[in-house]
Amino acid sequence: MTRRGFLVRALRAVIAGTASLPALRAAAAALATSAAPGGGDLDAPEWAVVAAVLDHLLPSEAGAPGARDVHALGYLRLVVDDPKLGPAERALVRAGVVELEAICGEGHGAGFAALDEAQREAALRRLEQSPTGGEWLAEMVDFLMEALLGDPSHGGNPAGIGWQWLGVTPGFPRPPEPRAGGAP
Amino acid sequence: MSRDCDLCVIGSGAGGGPPAYVAARAGYSVVVLEKGPWLAEGDFFKDEIACCRRAVYQSDPRQEPQVVEGEREGGGWVGRSTAESGRSLWNGNCVGGATNFMSGYFHRLKPVDFHLLSTFGPIAGANVADWPISYADLEPYYARVEAEVGVSGRVVPHPHQEPRSTPDFPYPPVAEHGIARLIDQACGELGYHAIPTPRAILPAAALGRDGCAYSGYCGSYGCATGAKGSSRAALLDRAVATGRCEIRPGAMVSRLVSDRRGRVAYLEYLDGGGARRRVDARVYVIACGAIETARLLLASPGPRHPRGLANGSGLVGRNLIFAGGGAGSGLLAYAGRDPREVAALREVGPFINRALQDWYVIDDPAFGPAAKGGTIDFLHRPPAPIARAIRQTREGGRLVWGGPLKRRLEAHFAAGAGVKVEAYCDWLPHADCFVTLDPQVRDRWGLPVARIRAAFHPHNLQVGWYLAAKGAEVLARMGAAEVVAFASGTPPANLVAGTCRFGSDPQTSVLDRDCRAHEVANLFVTDGSFMPTGGSVPHTWTIYANAFRVADRIIAQLGGRGAGATGRPPGRQAGRDG
Numbered sequence: 001m002t003r004r005g006f007l008v009r010a011l012r013a014v015i016a017g018t019a020s021l022p023a024l025r026a027a028a029a030a031l032a033t034s035a036a037p038g039g040g041d042l043d044a045p046e047w048a049v050v051a052a053v054l055d056h057l058l059p060s061e062a063g064a065p066g067a068r069d070v071h072a073l074g075y076l077r078l079v080v081d082d083p084k085l086g087p088a089e090r091a092l093v094r095a096g097v098v099e100l101e102a103i104c105g106e107g108h109g110a111g112f113a114a115l116d117e118a119q120r121e122a123a124l125r126r127l128e129q130s131p132t133g134g135e136w137l138a139e140m141v142d143f144l145m146e147a148l149l150g151d152p153s154h155g156g157n158p159a160g161i162g163w164q165w166l167g168v169t170p171g172f173p174r175p176p177e178p179r180a181g182g183a184p
Numbered sequence: 185m186s187r188d189c190d191l192c193v194i195g196s197g198a199g200g201g202p203p204a205y206v207a208a209r210a211g212y213s214v215v216v217l218e219k220g221p222w223l224a225e226g227d228f229f230k231d232e233i234a235c236c237r238r239a240v241y242q243s244d245p246r247q248e249p250q251v252v253e254g255e256r257e258g259g260g261w262v263g264r265s266t267a268e269s270g271r272s273l274w275n276g277n278c279v280g281g282a283t284n285f286m287s288g289y290f291h292r293l294k295p296v297d298f299h300l301l302s303t304f305g306p307i308a309g310a311n312v313a314d315w316p317i318s319y320a321d322l323e324p325y326y327a328r329v330e331a332e333v334g335v336s337g338r339v340v341p342h343p344h345q346e347p348r349s350t351p352d353f354p355y356p357p358v359a360e361h362g363i364a365r366l367i368d369q370a371c372g373e374l375g376y377h378a379i380p381t382p383r384a385i386l387p388a389a390a391l392g393r394d395g396c397a398y399s400g401y402c403g404s405y406g407c408a409t410g411a412k413g414s415s416r417a418a419l420l421d422r423a424v425a426t427g428r429c430e431i432r433p434g435a436m437v438s439r440l441v442s443d444r445r446g447r448v449a450y451l452e453y454l455d456g457g458g459a460r461r462r463v464d465a466r467v468y469v470i471a472c473g474a475i476e477t478a479r480l481l482l483a484s485p486g487p488r489h490p491r492g493l494a495n496g497s498g499l500v501g502r503n504l505i506f507a508g509g510g511a512g513s514g515l516l517a518y519a520g521r522d523p524r525e526v527a528a529l530r531e532v533g534p535f536i537n538r539a540l541q542d543w544y545v546i547d548d549p550a551f552g553p554a555a556k557g558g559t560i561d562f563l564h565r566p567p568a569p570i571a572r573a574i575r576q577t578r579e580g581g582r583l584v585w586g587g588p589l590k591r592r593l594e595a596h597f598a599a600g601a602g603v604k605v606e607a608y609c610d611w612l613p614h615a616d617c618f619v620t621l622d623p624q625v626r627d628r629w630g631l632p633v634a635r636i637r638a639a640f641h642p643h644n645l646q647v648g649w650y651l652a653a654k655g656a657e658v659l660a661r662m663g664a665a666e667v668v669a670f671a672s673g674t675p676p677a678n679l680v681a682g683t684c685r686f687g688s689d690p691q692t693s694v695l696d697r698d699c700r701a702h703e704v705a706n707l708f709v710t711d712g713s714f715m716p717t718g719g720s721v722p723h724t725w726t727i728y729a730n731a732f733r734v735a736d737r738i739i740a741q742l743g744g745r746g747a748g749a750t751g752r753p754p755g756r757q758a759g760r761d762g
Contacts, residue, residue, distance in 0.1 A: 057585040064590050085238075121586070128583060137583055145573040150233040166597040168569045169532040171230025171401030173408050 041090055046097045052113045056120050058144045065161050075147035075156035096136030100127050153177050189213040189754035190742055192465035194437050197281025198727040199471030199711030201415030206735035208429035210745045213754040215463055217435040217453055220277035228406030232570050235405050242274040247628040253637040263635055265625050273677045279433055280416025287403030288384035288412055289561055290335050291721035292326050294346040295319040300556055300717050310612035310641050313716040316688045316697040323349055325729035330354050333413040334391055337382030344544040358387045358396055358535050362528035367538045367562050370661035381537040384413035393417055398533030401567040430754045436629055440493055442486030447706050454629050467738055471711040478619040478683040479634040494701035499694050501619035505611040505718045507679035508644035510652030510671035512605035514664025529601040538562040551650055558609035558720030560655045565602035605655030609648055609720045612641035619683055640673035681712030681723050698737040710734050
């Protein structure tokens, strides 16, 4: 069995409830550092969990943009497609989703997306307690700040909405918009 | 004659630019080998994600790691690859090197810096040495850098003003931010001498380059107008224009091959496609930055150089230094000010550009016997809103998110104008600060990487604290809130020197007073490696000035101005190595 195959099986075992949470964390940590090409690709339900987490970490409000308004999910998807960050980053993003879903399943018998506001907060704070989970959340928060205040050419901060909110004056010249179909 | 060129320069930053420029203008053929790509003004944008979050202008530590040693609890040292830690000591990786991304705070060294040992005596545990040259030897070249690289400023008399051969800077200061006046006022009240910080930035078009566009995003960002005096914009572009200087980007030099007399016979490099190529020159210059220069010499043993090229003394890689010091900050709150004042504080573009050198030598009984002090620069906080926002997401070891994070961001960005203090003191050379070759880790070319131990001497912190506290005193006098100051022992990746100390004794130095290797007649080192001590300022102006000085020696060795110059372009095709 390949290293990646082992990790994926370990993660599935955890999700299926046949392995312990510490085992999951070890597996997630290992997956996060593995750089197998294409390793750790997220499927649509997993991206939906990421979207819900980003919304919770930076909620939308009238007059103060949130994750949705700054296109944080789209930004993150472009980041993990960046060959410079690529496979390792995708694996890290996915490992956090798996760990979070395990916590939610254990505590509430449901996935993160099905929880109410208070339950989501509790689940994320619990995730923060684990070294791998805390690292994952810190990454998500960092990506959110990049989507909020980075140049729009990278896929976040549409029309400078984050700059306007916080009164930030960008420098110039600004980077050109990405070519159609290409990464920024 | 089968040689490819008269002069081959390895590395294109502050050390590489002057010899390439001077030799090409004197009629000699020059090849510059640069590991990174050749970017120009049109390639640089004010893009924090690219420059600073992804560090796209630095070598990727996963492809090109270094090993940095840390002190183990209970003694001993443990090395960790930067491929894992991510804490890289890399700098600008492109034609022009780190000078593309500098802020360009340009201070000269002062006469005292050339003989610290004989002035202040030894410091226990430190390996301080006098320079083999004096300030008078370097002064004409500081003046030359002012004119040719372009340094803007205004001479204001103060107690530690160094002697100058010209009355004032050739370019007037760049535009000043309103905060400069507040600093002047506070310093006046305290009896300190605030001086305009000289900058390697052209305020208006000159030297074939455009003036500053005042975007407010300078340090860490590439310059899109050419106003910043990078080695590329100021020197290499003009060297190439002579038709006698060829720049080869994507060229990673793997070793210099020396003959039985100990001279460099040729060098080998790997081109962008990974093909092994050679350059055969009359004279060679290494200017890869202090760490990589030491690495290349150590990786180039030969029949007369069993421990590495020019390393008979065993000192190649030793006496690594950085810029020591401290830092501080304060906040000029918008609340309580009239709208015009707030608008002035909010202005983006002009520079603060104020410095204090009142304590360049500390003569204060409270500190101890007279000692070398340093320089305090006042500056805007870095133009990095993402980094500022990320700092708001951490508190007490926990993450802040949701509504509380948003209120915190709003409060932070609306609170006021930040003012930063940077204090520069000498980083004392000592036994636990050096570069060797790592015995195991290799880079993407299969070459052994630099292994760096970068511990600080405790005296650095004493001086750093003293200077940072003086800066904080000024901030407090300005009415700043949230004033903090601290000393730091962390080695700054952008201010590295030492490793090939120059001196008159081949037993205690690597280079002679002309920065020619004692043991290799056709090899010069022109980056910051030569410095036995670094001065209490950023090193860049001194590296430029010394490289111009050494360039004159190189021209003399090649046969003088015009005499013996081939006048032809460098050989276009370096031969493939069998």
